[in-house]
Amino acid sequence: MLHKILNGYVLVKEPKHPKALHGGWYFEHVINIEKELGRYLKEYESVHHINEIKTDNRIDNLFVCHRQEHDKAHGMKNVSLYRMHETWVGKQCDSCGKTFYGTQSVMKKRKRCNSMCKSKKTIDKVCLHCYNSYTIPASADKHYKYCSKVCRLRAKAA
Numbered sequence: 001m002l003h004k005i006l007n008g009y010v011l012v013k014e015p016k017h018p019k020a021l022h023g024g025w026y027f028e029h030v031i032n033i034e035k036e037l038g039r040y041l042k043e044y045e046s047v048h049h050i051n052e053i054k055t056d057n058r059i060d061n062l063f064v065c066h067r068q069e070h071d072k073a074h075g076m077k078n079v080s081l082y083r084m085h086e087t088w089v090g091k092q093c094d095s096c097g098k099t100f101y102g103t104q105s106v107m108k109k110r111k112r113c114n115s116m117c118k119s120k121k122t123i124d125k126v127c128l129h130c131y132n133s134y135t136i137p138a139s140a141d142k143h144y145k146y147c148s149k150v151c152r153l154r155a156k157a158a
Contacts, residue, residue, distance in 0.1 A: 050063065091107050
């Protein structure tokens with residue numbers, strides 16, 4: 001099998017791969033894990049070498065993780081992503097419903113995936129005058145009965 005090295009990673013000739021590089025070459029570790037999964041990797045997925053040897057592309061040395069998780073692990077010194085991955089827990093955001101990850105001690109305190117989600121917490125309501133639906137901030141639930149000032153004035157006039 002033909003192969004070459006790019007930035008320490010083994011490339012193999014795979015011209016039919018949808019993400020193949022110039023000349024039809026692609027990363028062996030990605031191809032191996034995709035064959036194991038039976039599908040192509042999603043945009044947010046990354047493949048990590050557990051022993052951090054880029055040429056060791058055995059299936060038992062590879063695992064799929066979220067790209068942000070992978071980048072974060074490589075940014076930290078002396079932290080094995082494999083160890084970190086085992087201690088991380090997932091939690092569903094109270095606001096948007098998206099799953100986010102972190103260590104158990106951090107996740108106990110967090111309810112939302114990020115600080116911007118605090119403002120996204122909304123409630124859907126129905127106007128008492130025109131019966132149209134509208135969205136309001138959850139903190140203002142008691143104050144809203146109508147979708148607009150016009151509907152409020154029309155309801156009072158009726």
